[in-house]
Amino acid sequence: MFESLPYHALNGVYYGFILFMIAAGLTIVFGVLGVLNLAHGELYAFGAFVAFSIVGYLTGLVAEPTGPVTALIFGAVVLVGSLAAAAVLLPVGATLEAAFVRPIYDRDDVYQLLLTYALLLILTDVMKFVWGAKPLDVGVYDGLNAIPTTELFGIDYPTYNVVVVAVGLVVFGWLVWFFDRTKTGRIVRATAIDREMATAIGVSTDRIFTLVFAMGAFFAGFGGAMVSIGPGSAYLEMGLSPLVLSFVVIVIGGLGSLRGALVGALLVGVTTQVVTPYYSELELAVPFVLMVVVLLVRPEGLYGTWGEIE
Amino acid sequence: MSDPLLEVSNLTATVAGFEVTHGIDLEVGEGEAVALVGRNGAGKTSTFRSIMGLTPIAGGSIRFDGEELTDLRSELIPKRGIGYQPEGRDLFTGMTVEENFRLPIWTAGDARGIDDEDAVVEDVFDLFTELENRRDAEVQNLSGGQGKMTAIGRALALQPDLLILDEPLEGLAPVVVENLKSYIREIIDRDISVLVAESNASHVPEIVDRMYVIERGEIVDSGDPDDLVQDEEIQLLMQGGGT
Numbered sequence: 001m002f003e004s005l006p007y008h009a010l011n012g013v014y015y016g017f018i019l020f021m022i023a024a025g026l027t028i029v030f031g032v033l034g035v036l037n038l039a040h041g042e043l044y045a046f047g048a049f050v051a052f053s054i055v056g057y058l059t060g061l062v063a064e065p066t067g068p069v070t071a072l073i074f075g076a077v078v079l080v081g082s083l084a085a086a087a088v089l090l091p092v093g094a095t096l097e098a099a100f101v102r103p104i105y106d107r108d109d110v111y112q113l114l115l116t117y118a119l120l121l122i123l124t125d126v127m128k129f130v131w132g133a134k135p136l137d138v139g140v141y142d143g144l145n146a147i148p149t150t151e152l153f154g155i156d157y158p159t160y161n162v163v164v165v166a167v168g169l170v171v172f173g174w175l176v177w178f179f180d181r182t183k184t185g186r187i188v189r190a191t192a193i194d195r196e197m198a199t200a201i202g203v204s205t206d207r208i209f210t211l212v213f214a215m216g217a218f219f220a221g222f223g224g225a226m227v228s229i230g231p232g233s234a235y236l237e238m239g240l241s242p243l244v245l246s247f248v249v250i251v252i253g254g255l256g257s258l259r260g261a262l263v264g265a266l267l268v269g270v271t272t273q274v275v276t277p278y279y280s281e282l283e284l285a286v287p288f289v290l291m292v293v294v295l296l297v298r299p300e301g302l303y304g305t306w307g308e309i310e
Numbered sequence: 311m312s313d314p315l316l317e318v319s320n321l322t323a324t325v326a327g328f329e330v331t332h333g334i335d336l337e338v339g340e341g342e343a344v345a346l347v348g349r350n351g352a353g354k355t356s357t358f359r360s361i362m363g364l365t366p367i368a369g370g371s372i373r374f375d376g377e378e379l380t381d382l383r384s385e386l387i388p389k390r391g392i393g394y395q396p397e398g399r400d401l402f403t404g405m406t407v408e409e410n411f412r413l414p415i416w417t418a419g420d421a422r423g424i425d426d427e428d429a430v431v432e433d434v435f436d437l438f439t440e441l442e443n444r445r446d447a448e449v450q451n452l453s454g455g456q457g458k459m460t461a462i463g464r465a466l467a468l469q470p471d472l473l474i475l476d477e478p479l480e481g482l483a484p485v486v487v488e489n490l491k492s493y494i495r496e497i498i499d500r501d502i503s504v505l506v507a508e509s510n511a512s513h514v515p516e517i518v519d520r521m522y523v524i525e526r527g528e529i530v531d532s533g534d535p536d537d538l539v540q541d542e543e544i545q546l547l548m549q550g551g552g553t
Contacts, residue, residue, distance in 0.1 A: 183416045190402045192415055199399040200416030201364050201464065202388040 007155050007275050014161040016269025017168025017256060018227045022242050023249040023261045025176060025219035031256030032192040032212045035101060035112050039119035040220050040246065041239025042127070043089055045220025048228035049127050050088045052136045055081035055229075059141075071147040075163065078141060078229060086222035090215055093217025096167045097210045106211075125145065135235035144229070164226055171219070172262050188212060192256070248287045254301030263302055312445035314362070314373075315503050316392075321358040321370035322529075323353070325395075325513045330356040331464055331527040338472060343504040343512045345417045345535065348524035349548060355397050357524070358476050362394050363387050375471065387420035388414065393465030396474040397507075399457045401449040407460050410444045411435075422469050437496060437545065440489070445461060450537040455486035459493065466497065467539055473497060475506040479513055511539050511548050 026040050059074065059082045096119060104111045149156040191198040191208045199205055218272040223242070228234045249268050253260025268287045276283045294302060314337040319332040319462045320531050322470040331353040338344045346354050360364035361372055365382030372379040379387055388394065393414075402410055411434050415427045424430055435442050438459045444452065449460055460477055465473055478494065494517055498504050508514050514534040523538060523545055531538060538544050 011429045043395065186405065186409060187417060188411065193402050193404065194400050196364055197396065197402070198417075199384045200364065200388060200396070201414040201468070202385050202421070204383075204385045 002278075005274065005279070007157070008269055008277050010155065012270030012273035013266065014164055014269070015273050016266035017165050017216045018223055019242065019245055019269050020168055020248055020262050020265035021219050021223035021226065023246040023253075023265055024171065024258060025216035026243075026246045027222075027250040027253070027256055027258065027261045028053060028175075028212055029216035030250065032188060033105070033209050035105075035116065036109075036156055036247075037216065038116040039096070039123055040115060040216065041243030042106075042120045042123035043093065043220035043239075043241035044224035044227075044242055045234065046092065046123060046127060047082075047085050047089055047234065048234035049131050049224075050221065051085035051228055051235050053227035054084050054088075055141065055225075057081075058084075070146050070292075071144070073223075075144055075147055075160065078144060079163070079167070082222060082225035082229065086218050088178070089217040089221030090214045092221075093214035097213035098206075098218070101213060102206065102209065118241075124192065131234075133236065135233050135234040139147070141229050141232045146265070151214040160229065166230030167226065171222070172258070175258050176243055184211075188242050193200050230248055243269075245287055248291045250301075252291050252301060254304035257301065257303035260301055260303030277302055314338065314504065315342075315375055317369045317494040318357070318361065319373075319461040321357065321360060321372065322460040324368045325356060325364050325365060329527070330365075330473055331360070331524075332372070334524070334527075334529055335531065336503050336522050336532075337502050340471075341498075341503055343498045343506070343518040343523040344522065345518040345519055346505065346507045346524055347511045347538075347548070348507075352509075352524045353527040354509075354524055355476055356527070358394070358396075358474050358505075359506060360431075361387075361474065362392065375474045385417075388468055389418045391422065391471035392415055393468045393470030394450055395458075395461045395465045395473070395475045395478060399479070401452075401457060401460055401464070404448060404487060406446050406448055407441055407452070407463075408458075410449055410460055410464045414464055414468045420467055424469055430467055430469060436468070437537045438463050442452065454501065455482050455490065458482065458490060462490075462493070462497075466502075468483075468542045470502060472503045475490050475504065477507050477509065482508065487513070492523070495519045511544065511549075 022040070022044055026037060029037050044096065055078050089151060100115060105116055144160050148160045150159045150162050152162070168309050179189055187203055188208055188211070191203055191205055195205055218232055245268060249264040251262055252267060253264030264284050267290060267301055272283065272286050316338040318334055318336045321331060322329055323331040329380070334357055336346065348354050356365050360367050361379065363379065363382065367380060374390055374392065375457065376389065393542065402413065408431060408490060411431050412427065413426055420428060435445065441459055441463065444456060449457065454458060454531060459525055462475060462478060475494070479490055482490065491513065499512070504518070506517060518535055520536040521532065522529050525545055531544060
């Protein structure tokens with residue numbers, strides 16, 4: 001019964017890194033701005049749609065893969081296209097923050113939730129207007145099937161999934177480096193820790209908030225682009241489930257904690273992917289049971305740093 | 311008095327819509343050390359926060375080096391040359407002492423004309439020698455005195471023309487208070503103007519040239535610290551009596 005357990009566990013790691021990329025943006029925005037962004041899932045979906053357009057254009061410039069080498073080139077083009085799609089989300093995030101989110105920082109949390117829910121609806125309609133209401137499934141990524149599988153622990157595993165895990169690790173490493181080592185990253189942390197004092201040493205909190213919201217949108221979009229490539233489709237409702245699971249992830253990991261987001265994402269990813277194939281009726285319950293257990297043991301989450309980036 | 315570097319006129323600050331200071335007038339000259347003395351809740355912190363643009367004002371003027379500060383966004387005020395140590399220290403936790411010193415240079419160093427970041431940081435450590443072997447300690451692990459020194463050092467790293475110190479001696483052991491007084495005197499000797507808030511008037515004559523007395527959001531007296539500290543009415547006021 002459990003012969004395929006290692007395969008499901010690998011899927012869990014893959015899914016965990018996808019969740020991490022989405023949750024990282026969510027936790028950074030919450031940690032610094034103190035805003036729970038309900039539109040984060042739509043930014044993720046937006047990334048997937050933009051990726052289809054950009055990658056569709058780019059792959060049209062290269063020949064269809066005929067062997068492993070050309071398939072790898074095709075894969076690299078897809079990856080670059082995904083990064084470009086996420087980059088499109090930078091100005092989108094910056095504009096949303098400056099135009100809509102900034103005026104309500106001092107308001108009650110309810111206003112923030114209502115506003116970001118409104119943004120969720122607006123973004124959904126924008127995507128419907130640009131790409132239509134039907135799911136996109138145009139075979140843009142079919143060339144990836146020509147890439148040979150990778151053998152991991154004696155299992156033939158899709159190379160694309162391995163690349164996603166590697167990219168997730170790079171994203172985590174980059175974020176830790178950015179917040180721990182760079183001047184800008186430490187200024188962002190200082191702003192998260194004490195907004196007023198940051199102002200009193202010359203930090204423009206408006207600029208920092210715009211930067212952070214744009215970063216959050218970037219990672220949401222990148223996650224959306226990466227996840228849409230696997231099944232090769234994008235659809236309007238695709239942001240809902242990852243958004244809910246990302247909330248679970250950052251609550252498990254500790255609000256505002258990057259390390260917590262990674263550990264939480266892997267816990268949720270592996271647990272759901274390992275349990276669901278055998279007990280499909282538990283699919284919805286598993287992540288929430290996990291969250292309840294963690295909160296009972298550690299109410300502040302595994303790496304609880306409320307309101308701070310760590 | 312020398313030419314005023316800071317000139318606060320008729321300042322009315324508000325907190326949650328309520329006036330907490332009423333027509334404050336005070337001046338600090340170039341290279342001068344001035345104290346604002348008053349009981350807890352008298353309006354010292356509100357006055358300082360208004361100068362830094364952190365507490366809204368309902369009226370009045372704050373001029374620094376000839377420029378009206380009330381027209382500026384708050385983050386530009388430190389860039390004009392005002393360093394601020396808040397009452398509660400408000401250090402950036404999770405970061406080291408050295409990082410706390412470097413942050414203001416990263417954010418306002420260009421505006422302050424700081425070319426050599428390392429030299430400024432070492433200069434601050436040279437002043438606060440006690441912090442030298444704690445430079446890599448995260449600030450939440452510091453003692454009370456070390457925390458105050460770090461908060462003052464962070465303000466000093468801006469290379470300010472005016473240093474605003476809000477209750478730097480409050481809550482510290484007597485021996486630490488004496489240490490901090492000597493550090494503050496050393497800062498004043500470097501020709502940096504200092505505006506310091508104190509709720510214990512007895513500390514003030516050793517540090518400053520002039521002092522203002524604030525009570526219920528109004529300046530009620532000003533003058534020579536030695537004279538004012540000896541004044542019976544002022545003593546009564548500081549103990550909670552008087553008008």
